[in-house]
Amino acid sequence: VREAVVSTQSTGATLADTEKINVKSLFGTDRDGSISNFLKKLYSQFYDERGQFVKELHSALVSIAGSDKKEYQIQDLCKAFEITDPKKSSKEVNKLLAKVFNLNLDQLSTVGPVDRELLLQRLKSSGLMRSGPKGI
Secondary structure, X not given: OHHHHHHHHHHOOOOOHHHOOOHHHHHOEOOOOOXXXXXXXXXXXXXXXXXXXXXXXXXXXXXXXXXXXXXXXXXXXXXXXXXXXOOOXXXXXXXXXXXXXXXXXHHHHHOOOEEHHHHHHHHHHOOOXXXXXXXX
């Protein structure tokens, strides 16, 4: 598909109707309002990847702060991001954390220790995505 798109873009040609993908069938809903199988798989992959990423962040937090901790410092979470998603800039991490804690960026420094389970739940329910390949 990519080759066909690149080919038509470089030549200026358009796809014949028989060559076009029915986008509505991929992203639309059926008569009952159910989403397509394609979207179901896409959502499933997204949530699976995010769940795995949160597990990796938690493992990094444990290695940084210790397994006996019930609460984590924001600084420890920032270090965990550096380990698990080294492509994510500190600015991106701060924006994400501000969203997770429903704060303005300038309020992040005021956050005290955060309960482990609450933190993991908030990360899972955020729009968290890996920025690049896995870190160490």
